[in-house]
Structure formats: C-alpha cells, structure tokens
Amino acid sequence: MSIALPIVDHPQAAKDFVNNVPRSHWHDDSLWFVRSKRDRQAQSLPEWEYLRETASAIKRHTIANLADYLQEFEANATRMGAVVHWAADAAEHNEIVLGLLRRNETHRIIKSKSMLTEECGLNEYLIENGIDVVDTDLGERIVQLRGETPSHIVLPAIHIKKEEVGETFHQHLGTRKGEADPQVLTEAARGHLRGKFLDGEVGITGVNFAIAETGGIVVCTNEGNADLGVSLPRIHIACMGIEKLLPRFENLAVFTRLLARSATGQPITSYTSHFHGPRDADSELHIVLVDNGRTRIRDSDTFRDSLNCIRCGACMNTCPVYRRSGGHSYRATVPGPIGSVLGPSKDMKAHKSLPYACSLCGSCTDVCPVKIPLHHQLLAWRKVLVGQRLLAWNKRVGMKAASWLFRHPRVFAAAGYSARMALRYLPKSLTHNRLNEWAIDRDLPDPPKQSFRAWYAQNRKNTQAEQSE
Amino acid sequence: MIAEANDKEPSGSKQVILDRLRGRVVESPGLPELDPDRLIRYPDRVSQFCETLKFVGGESHFVDSPAQIREILEGIEVFSAADRIASTFPEAVEPTVDLSQVSDPHLLSTLDWTIVKGEFGVAENGAIWVDGRTLPHRVMIFIAQYLALVVSRSEIVDNMHEAYARIGAPSPGFGVFVSGPSKTADIEQSLVLGAHGCRKLQVFLLP
Numbered sequence: 258m259s260i261a262l263p264i265v266d267h268p269q270a271a272k273d274f275v276n277n278v279p280r281s282h283w284h285d286d287s288l289w290f291v292r293s294k295r296d297r298q299a300q301s302l303p304e305w306e307y308l309r310e311t312a313s314a315i316k317r318h319t320i321a322n323l324a325d326y327l328q329e330f331e332a333n334a335t336r337m338g339a340v341v342h343w344a345a346d347a348a349e350h351n352e353i354v355l356g357l358l359r360r361n362e363t364h365r366i367i368k369s370k371s372m373l374t375e376e377c378g379l380n381e382y383l384i385e386n387g388i389d390v391v392d393t394d395l396g397e398r399i400v401q402l403r404g405e406t407p408s409h410i411v412l413p414a415i416h417i418k419k420e421e422v423g424e425t426f427h428q429h430l431g432t433r434k435g436e437a438d439p440q441v442l443t444e445a446a447r448g449h450l451r452g453k454f455l456d457g458e459v460g461i462t463g464v465n466f467a468i469a470e471t472g473g474i475v476v477c478t479n480e481g482n483a484d485l486g487v488s489l490p491r492i493h494i495a496c497m498g499i500e501k502l503l504p505r506f507e508n509l510a511v512f513t514r515l516l517a518r519s520a521t522g523q524p525i526t527s528y529t530s531h532f533h534g535p536r537d538a539d540s541e542l543h544i545v546l547v548d549n550g551r552t553r554i555r556d557s558d559t560f561r562d563s564l565n566c567i568r569c570g571a572c573m574n575t576c577p578v579y580r581r582s583g584g585h586s587y588r589a590t591v592p593g594p595i596g597s598v599l600g601p602s603k604d605m606k607a608h609k610s611l612p613y614a615c616s617l618c619g620s621c622t623d624v625c626p627v628k629i630p631l632h633h634q635l636l637a638w639r640k641v642l643v644g645q646r647l648l649a650w651n652k653r654v655g656m657k658a659a660s661w662l663f664r665h666p667r668v669f670a671a672a673g674y675s676a677r678m679a680l681r682y683l684p685k686s687l688t689h690n691r692l693n694e695w696a697i698d699r700d701l702p703d704p705p706k707q708s709f710r711a712w713y714a715q716n717r718k719n720t721q722a723e724q725s726e
Numbered sequence: 727m728i729a730e731a732n733d734k735e736p737s738g739s740k741q742v743i744l745d746r747l748r749g750r751v752v753e754s755p756g757l758p759e760l761d762p763d764r765l766i767r768y769p770d771r772v773s774q775f776c777e778t779l780k781f782v783g784g785e786s787h788f789v790d791s792p793a794q795i796r797e798i799l800e801g802i803e804v805f806s807a808a809d810r811i812a813s814t815f816p817e818a819v820e821p822t823v824d825l826s827q828v829s830d831p832h833l834l835s836t837l838d839w840t841i842v843k844g845e846f847g848v849a850e851n852g853a854i855w856v857d858g859r860t861l862p863h864r865v866m867i868f869i870a871q872y873l874a875l876v877v878s879r880s881e882i883v884d885n886m887h888e889a890y891a892r893i894g895a896p897s898p899g900f901g902v903f904v905s906g907p908s909k910t911a912d913i914e915q916s917l918v919l920g921a922h923g924c925r926k927l928q929v930f931l932l933p
Contacts, residue, residue: 287915302850304764314758321754324747337898343740395921396912412912419914439916447922454922455835471896481868481908481923488865489831499743504757506896510886511760513903514850521911524778524851525886528868528923529903533896536864548739552746561752 263588264607267614271586274416285580287415292574294522295624301524302514312511313628316565319502320555326469326502327546333472337534339542347377350547354379354461354494355386357543361492363458369476369483370394371463372410372568373496373547376590379461391453393482395446402429408584410591411520411570416583450482460487464497465567466512467544470505473533474544477516477526484530493535494543500551500564512567515626520569554602559637563598565627572621572631578614587611594621594631601638609647612638673708680704760887771849771882772931778852782906783919784927788879792818795841795876795930802928804872808838812866815843815876818930825862834863840870840924844904846881847929848889851905854929855889858900867904873924875904879931 344350396413407413426432466475487493517523535542573593584592589600600608621631689696768774776786795818799805813821844854908923
C-alpha cells in the first residue's frame with residue numbers, strides 16, 4: 258500500500274509562507290522563543306554536554322545491538338502481560354491496529370500524539386474503514402478539525418494564529434465568533450474532549466521510550482491526554498518505531514532529562530508515565546513494533562545515527578530555514594533538519610530538494626540532544642543525490658561548467674576580467690529582470706579595481722613560500 | 727488482510743525484521759556507565775524542589791501535620807466548594823467518594839479533587855513519583871479538576887538518576903512522574919494551565 262508521493266520542491270512549497278512577510282516573521286519569533294527557553298534549561302545543568310554524549314552513546318549501542326534488545330523487550334513485555342506485535346511496514350502496522358479494533362468490535366478511538374502513526378497514515382486508514390478517530394492533543398485536535406496535518410512534531414499547530422483557532426472552534430465547537438483568548442479556547446477544547454475521552458473505546462498512544470530490561474514503555478505529555486486516554490478504556494494500543502528502545506531502566510534518567518529541556522525548555526514534561534503491562538486482568542496492552550524503513554537506515558554507515566532521534570524538535574526550532582518557511586513546506590511527516598535527513602531515506606526522489614533546504618549553518622547539530630551530525634548528513638545527502646543524477650538540470654550544468662572553468666586558469670582569468678567589466682558597464686535592466694531569479698532580492702557587488710592575481714603580482718612578487726620542516 | 731484473531735500472530739514480520747537487523751553487523755562501543763560525580767546535586771534540595779515546582783506551575787506548602795493540610799485546603803475556595811473528593815490520604819482529607827465501591831473508572835468523571843501520596847520528589851524538575859499501586863483507579867489523578875500530592879520533605883532526591891535508582895526494578899503496573907499541573911501552549915505559545923488533567927497542583931511537604 259505504498260502511495261506514490263509527488264516530488265516536493267521545497268522552495269516552491271515554501272513560497273506562499275515566505276512571501277507573507279509578517280507571518281513568516283511571527284513564526285520565526287515564536288520558534289526562537291522556544292529555542293531560547295531550551296537554552297536556559299540546557300545552561301541550568303553543568304553536565305548538559307556530558308548527558309548529550311552519554312545519550313548518543315546509549316543510542317548508538319542500542320541501534321547496533323537492536324535485534325537482541327528487541328527480543329529482550331518482547332520477552333519482558335510479554336512477561337508483564339502485554340502483547341507485542343511486529344510490523345515490517347506502515348501497511349502492516351495499520352492492519353494490525355484495525356485487526357485489534359475489529360476483534361474487539363470497537364469504533365471510537367481516542368488518540369494521543371504519535372509521529373509514528375502520522376508516518377503510517379493510521380488516521381486516514383482507520384477513518385476509511387469506518388472508525389472514528391479523535392486526536393486529543395490540543396494542537397493535533399486543532400489541526401485535525403481544520404483538515405490539516407501537523408507542521409511541527411512537538412508543536413503541531415505552531416503555524417496557526419489564535420484568531421484562526423477561534424474561527425475553527427466557532428465552527429466546530431460553537432465558541433463565540435471572534436473569540437481569540439487562548440485560555441477560553443483551551444477551556445472549550447477541554448470540555449469538548451472530555452466527552453470524547455469518556456466515550457472512547459480504545460486508547461492509542463505513541464511511545465517515547467521502551468525499555469528492553471523491563472518490557473515497559475514510557476509516554477510523555479504535558480496535557481495528560483495520553484493518560485486520560487488509556488486510563489478509561491479497557492484497551493491500550495501503543496505504536497512505536499523499533500528505534501525507540503533503550504537497554505536499561507536507568508537509561509531513562511538520561512533521556513527524560515534531555516527530552517523536554519530540548520523540546521520546549523521545560524525541566525520535564527508534566528506527566529511522564531511508565532506502563533508495565535496492562536491496567537488489570539480485564540484490560541489489554543498491545544505494543545506494535547514498526548520497522549517501515551528503519552532497518553534500511555541502520556544499514557547505512559553514513560545515515561545510521563539519524564535513528565538516534567528522540568523527536569524533540571529542537572533542530573526545527575533553531576533552523577533558520579524551518580523558522581521562516583514553515584513546517585508544511587517540507588511536505589513530510591517530520592519536517593526540519595531531521596525530516597530532511599529522514600525524508601530522502603524513505604524516498605530519495607520525492608524528497609530530493611529537502612537536503613538543500615539548509616544553509617549548512619550547523620545550529621541543528623549543536624542543539625541535538627543525541628548528537629546526530631545533522632548538517633553533515635544533509636551535506637552527505639547532497640553527494641548521494643548528485644551521484645544519482647537527481648540534481649536539477651540547471652544546477653548540474655552550472656556545476657559542470659564551474660568545475661571546467663576552475664581547471665583552466667587562463668579561461669578563469671579571462672572570465673574574471675569580463676565579469677569585472679560587466680559589473681561596471683552592464684545596465685541594471687539587463688542584470689535585474691524576470692529571467693534572473695537570483696537577482697530578486699539581491700544586488701550585485703561593486704567590482705574590485707583589479708583581480709587578486711594582479712594585486713598579488715604587484716605587491717607580493719618577492720614573497721617566498723613558507724618553508725615546511 | 728486482517729491479522730489473525732489470536733493473541734499471538736504467527737508473525738513472519740518478526741523474523742523479517744530480526745533477519746534484516748542481524749544481516750548487518752554493526753560495531754559499537756559498550757553501554758556507557760555514568761559517573762555520579764559529574765551529575766548535579768543541590769545544597770538545599772527542598773528549596774530547589776519548591777523553586778522548580780513554582781516554575782512548572784505548581785504550588786508548594788510546608789506543613790507539619792496532616793491536619794494542617796486540611797486547614798490549608800479549606801482556605802482554597804474551589805476546595806471548600808468541592809463536592810466529590812477522592813483521597814488515599816484520609817489522615818488529611820476524608821474522601822467523599824468511596825473508591826472501593828467504584829468498579830468503572832468512567833464513574834470518576836465528576837471528581838472535583840484528588841488527594842494522593844507521592845513516594846518522593848525530584849529537586850531538578852519538581853516532579854513527584856506516584857506509584858500506581860497506591861491508586862485504586864489510576865484515572866483519579868488525571869480526571870479530577872484539582873490535584874493535591876503529599877510528599878515528605880526528607881524524600882527529595884537531587885536528580886532523575888537518583889530517582890530511577892530509587893524506584894528500582896519496576897513491577898507490573900503503572901507509575902508516573904507528575905511535574906506541575908496539566909498544561910498546554912498549543913495556541914500561539916500562550917501557556918494555559920489545565921489542558922485535560924488537573925487545573926492546579928498543590929504539593930504538601932510533610933516533615
């Protein structure tokens with residue numbers, strides 16, 4: 258059931274968002290605010306860098322020994338009374354979940370946030386099969402009511418203004434027209450979703466961490482929606498990518514300290530819930546382990562570390578491209594720097610423009626709590642894409658021409674001379690017209706009086722090359 | 727293609743995934759051990775705990791006896807007006823809802839207040855560990871409009887490493903770190919307390 262994805266051109270997809278200058282700036286500021294909160298929390302711990310190094314080492318060790326840890330997890334989770342399911346891809350994951358719902362003749366699902374189910378398209382699949390799915394995270398509910406997808410993995414509705422939320426709630430929840438007070442709107446959602454919680458027959462959650470040693474799973478939320486969602490109905494289905502595993506219970510300390518600090522600048526989420534087996538003898542806990550391309554990423558020495566990701570979103574909050582172009586411009590479940598690494602791993606052709614949605618500034622790498630070398634991986638993707646001839650023709654031809662030019666010093670000198678002349682004498686109407694996209698927001702520099710080569714010959718002709726020992 | 731209607735599917739995919747993983751041997755360092763001397767400790771754990779709890783939106787109260795908890799709660803309007811109260815700490819607050827008579831957690835949807843004992847607190851993040859085995863219904867701490875947690879001042883650890891060491895090997899069931907009230911900032915990053923769970927969190931620190 259793999260859907261052929263359209264090829265995404267990031268600059269094209271970002272155009273509307275970027276052209277709305279006040280909105281783009283507002284979005285930029287909102288995310289920078291979150292990034293600043295993250296910095297304050299990180300700086301409050303002298304051992305921050307030590308924690309990042311340890312987290313990275315734990316993840317690398319786990320991913321290397323993943324088969325053993327998955328089997329250990331299954332054995333212990335089963336001992337605790339949970340049922341573990343294995344899904345090779347998104348389609349199988351969705352079938353397993355639907356199978357569980359059918360077997361229990363249930364139709365009303367209350368769901369808390371899970372990027373994995375977004376990745377698998379679970380909501381759409383269940384709705385097509387006549388199941389009522391309610392997202393209970395406030396941001397996800399807003400997005401669901403508007404018929405959109407999350408634009409950020411931690412802050413799903415970060416791209417929406419409060420007035421727009423007000424309009425959506427006015428239509429769907431009957432709040433007063435023009436209401437835009439977050440307090441009032443949240444209260445309305447609370448009332449609306451309380452009814453859904455009480456009515457739900459099965460709770461579906463994601464998983465932040467699973468522990469091989471104990472067979473337990475950990476779910477972190479601020480709203481408490483995951484907890485309400487699984488403490489009322491009899492059945493809890495938890496869906497997780499196989500990379501979410503940690504070897505030992507004590508490893509949770511490292512990751513619960515890093516996750517919320519990196520994500521939203523909180524010292525920890527309001528609720529960090531640990532589930533070991535089902536609620537009681539009458540209840541069920543199902544854990545679905547999903548591969549969906551992860552083993553393939555593990556095969557790659559270059560991109561393996563992207564499986565370290567704990568989905569905190571810090572790389573998005575800091576990314577100058579994400580902040581200005583918005584999450585939807587990536588047209589991927591996971592946007593931003595980590596999404597631009599994971600997207601091409603999933604479908605190189607469809608996501609070929611994403612590794613270029615990056616200035617290689619390296620800020621993502623600096624904030625990543627599990628030390629994924631994000632900007633190095635984005636650069637590595639560009640090399641792969643060029644090798645696969647997936648670069649746009651104009652860039653390909655341009656690069657080839659530049660390469661030829663640099664290998665021919667005389668032609669290079671001549672080209673430099675003509676460029677200096679052209680800069681001096683060409684009228685602006687000829688350089689700044691519709692045909693030259695580059696010039697839309699840029700001006701040409703003043704030409705230097707002479708080339709570096711000429712300057713060197715004039716001023717440093719007697720300089721000797723430094724003697725090396 | 728619905729999975730077999732049995733508890734254990736004959737999962738071909740399990741073997742496929744394990745084979746894919748074992749087909750590629752990856753060298754790795756061992757699992758790192760943490761050096762406890764490099765982890766933060768606070769000169770005054772209790773005041774650090776209170777400060778952090780305030781930062782995450784909770785309120786702390788120093789009390790000397792369970793009776794004092796009752797007194798303070800009586801001074802809170804939403805408590806004195808409360809009708810349905812669940813409590814696992816009757817020394818301080820007598821419950822008005824008899825949890826042993828409640829078989830279906832849905833019946834707790836109208837709870838106004840829940841008062842429960844936490845096992846210990848964590849100074850670095852203001853979290854309190856609540857052991858699910860002490861809760862007749864785990865939903866009681868999420869569904870009540872207001873929540874009060876009681877913990878001993880002598881039971882505050884420095885950081886999460888000490889916290890997990892203290893929990894030890896988890897037994898079947900449920901446990902949760904609660905740090906502040908339920909909250910959201912999903913509408914324009916404006917912090918709102920009381921998203922789905924408790925609207926406010928009171929923490930009482932006994933000697």
